[in-house]
Amino acid sequence: MTGTVTVVGYDGSPLGADASRALAGATLVVGGRRHLDAVAVPATARTVVMGPLSPAVEELARHDGEAVVVASGDPGFFGIVRALREAGLDPRVLPGVSSVALAFARVGLPWDDALVVSAHGRDLAAAVNACRAHPKVAVLTGPGAGPAEIGAALGATARRMVVCERLGTDEERVTAISVQDTARAWADPNVTLVLDDERLATRVGSAWPRAAAPDAWALPESEFAHRDSMVTKAEVRALALARLAPRPGLLVWDVGAGSGSVAVECARFGAAVVAVERDADQCRRVDANARRHGVSVDVVAGSAPAALDTLPDPDAVFVGGGGPDVVAACARRKPARVVAALAAVDRLAPVRDALSGGGYAVDGTLLQSSRMRALPDGSTRLAAENPVLLVWGERL
Template sequence: MITVIGTGTGAPLPPDATAAVAGAALVVGARRHLAAVPVVPEGAELVVLGALAPALDTIEGYVGKGQAVVVLASGDPGFFGIVRALAERFGAGRLDVRPGVSSVATAFARLGLTWDDAVVVSAHGRALRTAVNVCRARPKVAVLTGPGAGPAEIGAALACGPGVRVLVVASALGDPVLERVERVTPAEAAARDWGDAVSVVLCLDETRGVAPVRVTVAGAPAGPDQWALDEREFSHRDSMITKFEVRALALARLGPRLGDLVWDIGAGSGSVAVECARLGAAVVAVEKTPDGAARVRANAAAHGVDVRVVEGSAPGDLPAGSELPELSELSGLSGLSGLSGLDDPDAVFIGGGGRELPAIVTACARRARRTVVVAMAALDRVPAVREALTGAGLDCDGVLLQSSRLAPLPGDVTRLAATNPVFLLWGTRPSTRTGEEGVAL
């Protein structure tokens, strides 16, 4: 039997856990966990947990002989902890798990906040970008930190984003002397050296949904009950909006989800950006006109989502650190270097564009991790866009969408009213990722 003991956050081992350690032939744990054990039986082997594979091999040797093994871990070892690796190797039936209080629960408790409505994401040994995108998309997030993925890195990534976020950095939780729980801005977090005592970082947008609410399902809210919303759900200018039939297929090909980053290029009303955000993705919308950018922001606010809007008619007009070339009237390919100011997207939607559309598609396709979707009305641009997608190494497909909607006629009868045909092309990277572990709901 392998007894897995969560040491909690500063609490002493309970009597039954102390007894388990006293009867063990092998005790495995981080150096700080082993130092905190009051009694270690004479002759027991102690293994300082570093690389996981050698420790599992050592445990297997003792398990094979029928000897007692104790594994010490932080907090709740079944929550992003060692229980997963042990169960995969030895089977859950061989584990006696005795959890402590997790750092996430403790951090929220220090603030007097519920966390049944929080999203928890691990950046420990995982891609930081997923945690950052979750922080961009959701108002209450806990990030389990790791080397290279601490408060400074999280703060730097969020400092130029939308909304007003507060980072709560919880360090050395449970230590009567060293524990710190500090509220800082992302910029302040980015400017500090936090050392290695950070337990968890909470990212809060206190303007959106952090107040206590009654919840039924823990974690991120359920997805919207519908998408491809009617155009009447958005403010737009002269029907300049991606129609819902086109939007429905575009969303299906973009596949926006929690942890993703989506670019909406030439956003117009921002209908695609808003829908992607409603489905859980972090979104950057690029729009050249000030009134268009304001319209995107207004539509995002009306639907209760956070969309970062990048505005400008040339690279020099765009905000520092988020430069992007104007997307329908680029003056040569040199302006495409402005894309470097944004994080690589998982998916890109490009709606419209002028003579430089193929160059825009090429630049976006080179950066997209998964897919690029392009909507256009002009037949003449289809071959060049298709070539741009395939030239960037994407598998290309597409359709011409032609739909007719029910429309009333006098006399209580109905006719079919045709909408404008739209070409929708999409390119998908052959090595598309299947997903990353790290988000707990």
């Protein structure tokens, strides 16, 4: 094309001078129906009502002359600017106030510590897992991935939702509601805030959102409350984390969680985590360890495999306790990765067969480590830890 593509962010307030001049000189104006009705489109300009994104972008690429795209809020924030750049266009951007900024402003909350995700045209499960893991999340919703679907997926979790419909318009509505009460029709577009008030009240939410690796991992056992040294050793956790690959947007199960050291470490990487443990005292330790490290871990008290039946499907599973039947039950849920820690070598073959029979490429290693220990004379000896067989499967 020749000429300039100017992207105007519309947030319901009067357009500024630059945006008004760009519109007055445009020969092509592209936008949603409500945006075109809200701004002063020149009578001589051709208009394209935006539905699917690709045809609108192609029309802009073919156009000779000045073009304006009217989009919601800040179009560089989960907006059309990315698509224009990918199509080889170099747009001039005049942003408005983003819908996320408006949503947090309406409820009087800061949002420099919020995690912002989009479910519009994307995997809803990833957005829901972000809501499980982080105490303050803004979700940009879309058809089939709105407040009702988010609330249904979150289930009985203790979260408060604030649904912000049609922000910046005369039809704006802001509704605070529990996740259990979201099964109703909501107006599009909307932004949904998902808040864990308990964690926010303890100032966990004052930290930056965990969107990258934590500052340390494979933490010393002393970082976790445990019973009689019943805790997955740091060397084992290091390899298990590498094979589980936890990150924001994923859901990890820690089955037979014990003290929950693997669960907590996965949560520190930003993953949503469910810890399954049959011992009530250990369940309390998992919860205490999660609180100590400022992360969210959903603790399910029960014995696997029965306790797994009602859980949401995982992306990765660590089996720290339980036999081949538990591994097989996990494999039937088809996570991308399964990692099992075995203390008894005679469980290797049945666990291997359970994974390979479930459609996984199987590998493993025996971890034998010796740690430095000081002797009375100032010299150092090496003290052997109990060997652990780590077996993992990656879905074919």
